[in-house]
Every structure is written in structure tokens, then in C-alpha cells.
Amino acid sequence: MVGASWTIGALDALEARGAFRASDAVEVVGTSSGALIGALVSAGVGTTAMAAYATGDADGELAAHDATALRLARLPFPLGPGSLRMALNARSRTAVVMGLLPRGVVRTDAIRELVDRAIGTAWPSGPRLRIAACDYATGARVCFDAGSRAEPGEAVAASCAIPGFYAPVRIGDRRYVDGGVHSHSNADLLEGAGLDAVIAINPMSSSAWVSGGGMRERAMASRRRRSAAQLAREVAALEAQGTQVLVLEPAFADLAAMGTNMMARGRRAEVIEAARASTERALARLGHRRRGLVGLAAG
Numbered sequence: 001m002v003g004a005s006w007t008i009g010a011l012d013a014l015e016a017r018g019a020f021r022a023s024d025a026v027e028v029v030g031t032s033s034g035a036l037i038g039a040l041v042s043a044g045v046g047t048t049a050m051a052a053y054a055t056g057d058a059d060g061e062l063a064a065h066d067a068t069a070l071r072l073a074r075l076p077f078p079l080g081p082g083s084l085r086m087a088l089n090a091r092s093r094t095a096v097v098m099g100l101l102p103r104g105v106v107r108t109d110a111i112r113e114l115v116d117r118a119i120g121t122a123w124p125s126g127p128r129l130r131i132a133a134c135d136y137a138t139g140a141r142v143c144f145d146a147g148s149r150a151e152p153g154e155a156v157a158a159s160c161a162i163p164g165f166y167a168p169v170r171i172g173d174r175r176y177v178d179g180g181v182h183s184h185s186n187a188d189l190l191e192g193a194g195l196d197a198v199i200a201i202n203p204m205s206s207s208a209w210v211s212g213g214g215m216r217e218r219a220m221a222s223r224r225r226r227s228a229a230q231l232a233r234e235v236a237a238l239e240a241q242g243t244q245v246l247v248l249e250p251a252f253a254d255l256a257a258m259g260t261n262m263m264a265r266g267r268r269a270e271v272i273e274a275a276r277a278s279t280e281r282a283l284a285r286l287g288h289r290r291r292g293l294v295g296l297a298a299g
Contacts, residue, residue: 011041131159154169180204187234205231
């Protein structure tokens with residue numbers, strides 16, 4: 001909820017300033033909430049319509065998506081770790097922790113239904129869309145696109161399936177979870193694409209240093225620093241290939257609006273406005289309008 005709202009606000013500010021319209025991208029890579037926004041972007045849904053829907057003022061393109069699409073269906077709560085195999089085979093600390101968490105109890109049907117109703121069951125014909133998820137058995141990253149057997153709604157639901165919260169999504173004979181287990185940004189998927197520039201929108205990272213607070217605040221700050229470090233490595237690899245990269249991530253004011261509960265539905269309007277404001281400030285600091293921005297990585 002919170003990550004999607006921040007991404008919507010950032011994209012809306014980019015478009016309002018005339019710096020970039022997401023639907024003009026050549027490539028879109030989406031992870032977790034970024035997979036949902038990326039699918040809508042690739043299908044030509046405008047950021048204004050997304051913001052209106054997120055804040056409950058939907059009309060036009062997304063008017064058909066009423067509150068029933070957001071109801072959560074629960075499963076019996078499982079006991080024990082969800083994927084010992086993923087924990088044992090994991091190459092990162094995040095994947096180890098995610099594998100040890102109990103299997104999620106909330107179904108992703110509402111997410112898949114939202115995508116199906118918004119863009120249909122065929123992959124969008126706009127920018128090339130790639131959606132990152134992780135194999136629940138091994139923790140390995142899997143990239144879904146138009147050449148895969150998954151429908152876009154299934155792929156988005158899989159990418160959003162946070163271990164320990166959402167139930168893994170079965171596609172074919174495999175089960176998948178959130179692509180953020182591998183990376184919140186997965187910007188390295190754009191390596192070798194020959195892009196002039198990339199905009200990396202990552203609501204889960206931040207270079208803003210936040211100290212103090214309780215255990216939850218410290219854990220979130222640590223997670224954001226790890227995400228920022230990984231994104232920095234991915235950005236360095238892209239820049240080494242001659243690609244310009246603009247990173248947009250939450251600043252101090254955004255973090256205050258976002259809080260520590262990334263599923264807080266009541267913060268959506270506040271987070272969208274905070275993202276708009278901080279993105280405006282970031283663009284103003286650039287001192288000039290970026291041109292040729294043709295790649296988008298949203299986490």
C-alpha cells in the first residue's frame with residue numbers, strides 16, 4: 001500500500017513537471033508494489049488515475065475497481081517455517097529470513113483481480129514489461145514477461161507475495177513470492193539493454209539517515225540501508241555501461257509520512273503528496289530537465 005502510493009506520487013511529479021512520462025519508457029522492470037504500478041504503466045494507465053484510485057476518488061479509467069477488489073481472503077494459519085529449502089539455498093540474508101518465516105496467510109487474489117480488470121489477461125503492448133519474483137523453493141529470482149506462460153495478473157500477484165504475509169502464488173508447477181527477496185529494485189535486469197538513461201524509483205531504500213526510535217523503526221532503517229546499498233551496486237553497473245541513472249527514493253519527510261507499516265492503507269494520500277513534493281525537490285536540484293529517459297525500474 002505505502003510503497004505503491006509513494007511510487008505513484010513520484011511518477012505523477014515527474015509527469016507534471018514534464019520531465020518524464022512513464023508510458024513513454026522503452027523498458028519497465030517492476031518488483032512487488034512496483035510490479036503492480038509497472039503493469040498499469042505499460043498498459044497506458046495514467047498516474048493521475050492511479051492516484052485517484054489509491055485515495056478513493058477513482059473515476060474514468062479505474063472506476064470499475066470498487067472496494068470489493070481489495071478484500072483479503074484468509075487461509076488457515078500454517079505452523080513452522082514456510083520454505084526450509086529456500087532458507088538453506090539462499091544466497092542472501094533476506095532470503096534466509098524469508099524462508100524461515102511461516103507461509104503467508106493472505107491470498108493475493110485481489111491483486112491479480114485488480115490487474116485483470118485494469119489491463120486484461122494479455123501482456124500490455126506498451127513498454128516492455130518485466131516482473132521480478134522469487135521461486136519459493138529455492139529463492140532464485142525469476143523474471144516474468146510476455147514470453148512467459150504466466151498472465152500479467154499472476155506475475156504481479158507473485159511479485160507482491162511478501163513471505164510471512166501473503167500466501168505463495170502458484171504458477172504452473174512452481175510457487176513464487178515477492179521479488180524483493182532478491183532485490184527491492186532489480187535494476188540489474190536492465191543491464192545490456194542499451195538504454196540511454198534509467199529512472200530507478202525505490203520506495204524501500206533511503207539514503208536519509210534515521211536514528212533512534214523503537215525496534216521496528218531501527219529494523220526498518222537497517223532494511224532501507226541494505227536496500228540502498230544493493231541499489232547503489234546495480235546503479236554502478238548500469239553507469240559503467242554508459243547509462244545515466246536517476247535514483248528517486250524517500251527523503252526524511254517521506255519517511256515520516258510512510259511510517260513503518262508498509263501495508264497502512266490510511267496513509268496513502270499523505271504518502272502520495274510527500275512523494276510528489278520530494279520528487280519535485282529532487283528534480284529542482286538537478287538544475288535541468290533530463291531528456292531521453294527510456295528505462296524505468298520500480299521497486
